[in-house]
Amino acid sequence: MNSEFTIAVHGLVLLAHRPDGMASSEEIASNVCTNPVRVRKVMSCLRKHGFVDTREGSGGGYKLVAKPADVTLASVYRALAAGSLAPSWCSGNPEMECVVGSNMRDVMDAVFCGADQVLASYLESITIAQMLSRIEARAKA
Template sequence: MNSEFVIAVHGLVLLAHRPDGMASSEEIAANVCTNPVRVRKVMSCLRKNGYVDTREGSGGGYKLSREPGAVTLADIYRALAAGSLAPGWCSGDPESDCMVGSNMADVMNAVFCGADQHLEKYFETITIGQMLSSITAKARL
């Protein structure tokens, strides 16, 4: 899992929470506790995938372009982080004479691909709207 996914979900929930649905990268960054440049990178990807619109100038920023209940965490995961569970390195050597050493990378890849599929399936059950509802309920306690 990468931090871009977390920034994207946080940013989208914040936009869904805002009465006017707008927030600048600086406002989102302050809420997420990260740098506005990182936010702009993530939001740019979300814009390219049709999840947010942008407005330039005074009072501009990002606006959620879909209903919060129609955007799942799986949508965001696919746009930003799909396949990120697999490590960049795996043990073993495909050229090794050892049965374990020569096959470990392929077997581990299958394990991580399976985990990624299960995670995506789970994320299909959670929407940005549900995330906002959970936060609202928690804030009322």
């Protein structure tokens, strides 16, 4: 899982929490505890996928345009991080004579592909609205 997914979910929940659904990249970055440049990169992707829109100028920033109850974490994961469970390096070499060394890469790819599908299925059951509700419940406790 990559950090862009976490930044995206955090940013969307923050926008859902705001009465006007708006925040600048600086405001989001401050809340996420990261750099505004990283936030802009992630929010640009979210904009491309129709989760947010932008308003330029004074008072501008990112505005949540999708309904929080309709945005699943799986849709955010697919937009930003699908396939990120698999490492960039895998052991073995298909050219090796050893049956283990020559087949490990393909077998591990199948394992990570399956894990990715299970994760996406789980994330499908959680929405941005539910994340905000969980946060608000924690804050009251």
